[in-house]
Amino acid sequence: MDLILFLAFALIAVVAAINVVVQRHPISSAISLVGVMGSLAVLYLLLGAEFIAAAQVIVYAGAIMVLFVFVIMLLNAGGEARAGRSFVASLLGVPALVALLALLAFFTARLFPSDAEVHFGGFKGGTPEAIGRALFTTYLLPFEITSILVLIAIVGAVVLARKELE
């Protein structure tokens, strides 16, 4: 059962990701990205991360992607032009990426014995209670700092996007 779930949503994730990269118009890419995030949320659930899965859907898919869609709508930029002007990107890009993927795959395969398996319910430590406990004891400092970070981001965004005063 878990295997089927994994395969299905992994497939959706990969296809959607490819779509993000391949589509001409940014709005199509944005919708595909939402799809990726949704399937990733399911995979998080499989891995026992309930809180994170919910956060993924609410924050990522629900806030960040909406922000993206709004900006695309505001800018009303059309599809991308054809011609490109980077020799380096075209020459080195593909080999680098292929190599990257191969290396990562190699590492993954070598690093993990094949008998480690995942099933739904194998890890019960991802409850909101567990996360909250860790967040407010061990990781309190990073928590506070990220709140400041968010504040800075808010201020920055407001300053950058407002109209120029005459």
Next chain:
Amino acid sequence: MQLWLIPILPLAGFLINGLFGRRFSKAAVNAFAIGSVVLSFLWVVKTLAGLGSLPYTYTEHYFTWIQSGSLTVNFDFSVDRLTAVMLLVVTGVGSLIHIYSIGYMAHEGGYYRFFAFLNLFMFFMLTLVLAANYLVMFIGWEGVGLCSYLLISFYFDKKFATDAGNKAFIVTRIGDFGFSLGMFLIFRQFGSLSFTRVFAQVPGADVGMLTLIGILLMVGACGKSAQIPLYVWLPDAMAGPTPVSALIHAATMVTAGVYMTARSWVIYTHAPIAMDVIAYIGIATAFVAATIGLAQNDIKKVFAYSTISQLGYMFVGVGCGAFSAGIYHLMTHAFFKALLFLGSGAVIHSLAGEQDMRFMGGLRTKIPWTFWVMLCASLAISGFPLTAGYFSKDAILLAASQRAPWIYWVGTFTAGLTAFYVFRAFFMTFFGEYRGKEHHPHESPPVMIAPLVVLAALSLIGGYLFKVPDFLRGVFPAAEVPESGSLMAIASSAGLIGIALAYVMYVLKPGIPDSIAASARGLYTLVYNKYFVDEIYDAVIVQPVVEGSRVALWKGADAGLIDGIVNGIGARCKGIGGLLRLPQSGNARSYATWVAFGGVLVICGVLAVFLLLPTGGVR
């Protein structure tokens, strides 16, 4: 005894005239300059009177100059009988020349500068003479070289004068190098540079080393005293004012080499080969210079070659073991050579600058005082019996005959040549028809004539008056000099024959010289052009050095290598910078590609480490 006053007085004159002389009147400059030298002379007299008969060396120690490791050099002055002779000659003749210069330089520019340099020269020369060790003597040695350069180039707006100054300085520098090497060896061998310490250790020392030291010191003497092969600067030095030629290049500086050699007699008597070298160089120089003097037309050049020749005689004296004879000739030569130069200066002054003897003649009626003093000097230098030159020259020739008869015969022949060319100059100048352009040759002022008269008197009777060999008997080892009447007679008659020949050729039958020159054209050209020695030196030594410097050192090493390295570093940096800026395209996508590429490389690196690690590694 305050020996230090002797050189310090002229130094004070130099400082006052040098620093403030521009604003002084001529009288003030005269007062300081001549006054300081005359005072120095008087102080010398007083000191010598106070020291009595000087049976031993009197030394005054001033301060320890160098104290480094095993080298200790004190700044000391010492006086013995040899020093006494030198002091009297330098300050006495120096004073007379200073007085003469008042008249000679009266119409020249840079009056105060001339006297300042002259005083500076006196300071250095006196330091040289009073020195109690080689290094202090070397200070004086170098200093007189400097003053010679300054005074030869006195007319610094004339290129031939500055060239002559450069030549003098550079050629004597070569000699100084030899002197320095000699000093190094002396220190190495004897552990000291002080005369007393060194000479005490000489008797047991290694003869080979002594010979080497002697020859190196001789090189220095050759440079300073214009012997073969370093004499070429002296004729050119006549570009300086005539009092300079008289003082520096006749009476005092050029004799420094003789003095130094005489002072180092202990070394030379223990290194017979070095002494022979000195004698051979001396006689060769005497002969060659005399032959060149035969054909010169410039009156000062004649006397310049005469000086070189007479210096050769002094070295013959020293080289044959007759040190006191050499010093004796030094003194008498100072008298008559200074007189010859100053007299020719008076002639030139009367003729408003004419120096070529072909444009002189018949001056004996026009400038009688000059005529008579020049006659005295010419007789003295020719060794006319009973003049000062007669005694000193004979002493040298007799010592030479004892040593090696051939030197005696060459020396006698050269004496004949000397008499001939000196009287040639004398007759060409004072006899015959006046061939010059100046309409009214006038006698020189008394301030110039008076010193000439004093010098003339000294040239005639100085030999009697100052019996130097007897005076110096205790200083040097006794030289075996036979009182051979016949040898003396032969030497004197050579002189008389020279005078007679000159009289015949230049007064009685003036056409003879030209016919001889025409018939022996090759020989005449050779001699007239000083055997082309200057040209040979230029081609063999000077041009290769200049070319080598220009091509190898300047273009090759400096411009090519060093500039190349420095500029090359700049160019390489620029090149590398140019390469490094290529990735900075401003294109974010290429940056990202490089990041990805770099990331791949890092992962490969980590992978390699993991795989190669013997322990653990990848599970």
Next chain:
Amino acid sequence: MMGHIPLSWFLMLSAVLFTLGVAGFIFRRNIITMFMSIELILNGVNLSFITFAYQRHQVAGQLMVFFVMVVAAAEAAVGLAIILTVFKNRGTLNIDDLNSMKD
């Protein structure tokens, strides 16, 4: 057992998503699309964090994801504001035209 999924598959998926994100960043010229590729990268990394949290039975990995999400949110906000400004000034969303940092 039939229902169990090998752990390495999750990591493989994470690698694929990461590579796709990098590819999108390198090969696309629209700034917004490049931004979305960055989000894809971040998501790939999140997946591997969660996987490791599962493997080690620790919650720390999930907390990492928490922080990554916060930072991604802040970054998206500011970044999009910058894109808006750039569009206002330059009128283009083509990254190849924004090369005034060129040497």
